[in-house]
Amino acid sequence: MGSQGEQSAGAKLLGIKGDLVDYVMVIVGFGLCRAWIVSCLSASVASFGPRTDWVFLLAGAASASLTAMAMTRFVGSLPRMHERLTDVMTGLILGSAVCIPAAAWLDSSTLLLLGLIIGGAGAGLLQVIWGERFAAQNLFFSLACAPAAAIVTGIVLAMSSTDNQLTFVVIPILSLLLLVLECKRCKIEWKTGLPEGMVEDDVADSIISPDEHGVLRDRMRLGKDSAKLMLSIMVFSFLVRIFDAFPISGDDPFAMVGGSGAFSLVIVGAIFLAISFLLKDRMNVSFAYRLSVPIMIAGLIAMALLFEQRTYFSVLAVSVGYELFDILSWVLFGEIARRIGRNAAPYVFGIGVTFTFIGMAAGYVLSAVLTPLVNAGDVTIGTVALISVLCLAVVAFMVLPESAVASILSIKKPSKKSEAPKEEAEDETMPAITLEAKCNGIAEECGLTPREEEVLTFLARGRTLSIVARDLHIAKNTARTHIEKIYQKTGIHKQQELIDYVEEWEPEIALQERAAE
Incomplete structure (x- = not known):
């Protein structure tokens, strides 16, 4: 997997x-x-x-x-x-x-x-x-x-x-x-x-997003x-x-x-x-x-x-x-x-x-x-x-x-000799799937565009429309259009339902549902 x-x-x-x-x-x-x-x-x-x-x-x-x-x-x-x-x-x-x-x-x-x-x-x-x-x-x-x-x-x-x-x-x-x-x-x-000293709609909202490990960082470092x-x-x-x-x-x-x-x-x-x-x-x-x-x-x-x-x-x-x-x-x-x-x-x-x-x-x-x-x-x-x-x-x-x-570089290819042991180790440990990987799988399954996949990741983290538009540098109307298309393609109509769907999504379940159809 x-x-x-x-x-x-x-x-x-x-x-x-x-x-x-x-x-x-x-x-x-x-x-x-x-x-x-x-x-x-x-x-x-x-x-x-x-x-x-x-x-x-x-x-x-x-x-x-x-x-x-x-x-x-x-x-x-x-x-x-x-x-x-x-x-x-x-x-x-x-x-x-x-x-x-x-x-x-x-x-x-x-x-x-x-x-x-x-x-x-x-x-x-x-x-x-x-x-x-x-x-x-x-x-x-x-x-x-x-x-x-x-x-x-x-x-x-x-x-x-x-x-x-x-x-x-x-x-x-x-x-x-x-x-x-x-x-x-x-x-x-x-x-x-916006007036001087203000950011997007909610000044109280955090402008700091967690990294892939869920850790909030107030500074970037090389x-x-x-x-x-x-x-x-x-x-x-x-x-x-x-x-x-x-x-x-x-x-x-x-x-x-x-x-x-x-x-x-x-x-x-x-x-x-x-x-x-x-x-x-x-x-x-x-x-x-x-x-x-x-x-x-x-x-x-x-x-x-x-x-x-x-x-x-x-x-x-x-x-x-x-x-x-x-x-x-x-x-x-x-x-x-x-x-x-x-x-x-x-x-x-x-x-x-x-x-x-x-x-x-x-x-x-x-x-x-x-x-x-x-x-x-x-x-x-x-x-x-x-x-x-x-x-x-x-x-x-x-x-x-x-x-x-x-x-x-993020692309690192294992050698042929090491592929089999790695797969066995993965099967034994069953590492948790990251939120980004789940959103990527859902995007492929539902036919989302790359931009819609990015918006989906924000929604799955509980981000609001204002924050999505701000952090992706797009207009709110554009962000709203992307969100509507995501709901249409996934058949979901509420953000909490979408969050639950992403959290519960597993590749095997998706394959089984596709086979049953």
Whole structure:
């Protein structure tokens, strides 16, 4: 019984959830968001020489971390949070779209710094909320969207230019509009329309939902392996960005397709996407991690031992390895959010974006410090590369081994040898079926849609219409329609009767009733 339930859940997890429009909107919108971020890192004015990329990144890290902190204090009150976040995010993005082009036209360093600060803050929020769209779907959705978005980012970067100021206007606004459209399709109601200081109808109602063990939690926390992932993405980002300011020898062989950076995004995204679709349920996501570290190390060793300088091929190797890990990180962020709970996405992606941006900013700052030392001959690129190799090895083997990556994923397949003993043990112990598993079985039996199954789980926990609408970020009329359809399909007309039905439901009883019919 347990084995069949796991197989059914696994099949459902790896099936394509949602239609093609959802895929396209998330892929294009998130890809445009990442392309805008990369473009802003290169923004400059003629009269201002110092690097400004770290300013943009630190502002983004600050906004993402504040989002994560707010999530730990307002668990469950996502409509109110989204009302604040979206208003602030929209204002920041529009402000950046004005300030950065104006800085270039007026040759103003003050406007440039202002545009980068508010743009970085807006970019941090935009990535977090796009992350929610990853976590709202299943693992296969993330496996398809994350690499495909990398391809879109590479293509947009290849086609655009930071010399064209429309890049800083059109790209972020298009990403924002696609986010709005996608959320409207998902019936997310961000504007609560309530007076200040109030949440949904009943202020006295708890906004904290129990976890799968029935334990009420007033704060969200990352698990040990998830925390290791966050630390590792920061270290990887830091090590890769150290080399960005060092000169590259030779002509870029990928100049015709937008340069090495854009080419690495496209090629890695295409490979990751192809593997995901070809293997599907046999996909071992940690395989990407197994590839990324050796490829990055190979590129760094090429700098250190073969050329003592940065060549485009060594840069490409480092970029390919890093992009593999970056795509994998976004897949894992979504999986962590789904594991913690339905409202955890802003918290998880907020922390993920924070650590990534801090690592990148620190790498750019150290790069600016090391560049004059390298030019003076006091430090060699080879020395920096070898130290980076050592750091990568420490992270890969001591901080985030492959077993830690695999543990984050919810799909764990037992070996053929261990299947029979497990089934026997399950028959002996007869573990209790979780509420979620019962609702999943009832949904399959009665033909409920995925959204109706989510509503059913809330009703089975005794939640009211207001709480269902609030926690699923949908309008009350939409929630009421879902509830009516659930009652129609199950033949039940009262919530208490529905709760009793879910509590008493057993797979064997359902099969017997079906056979009798």
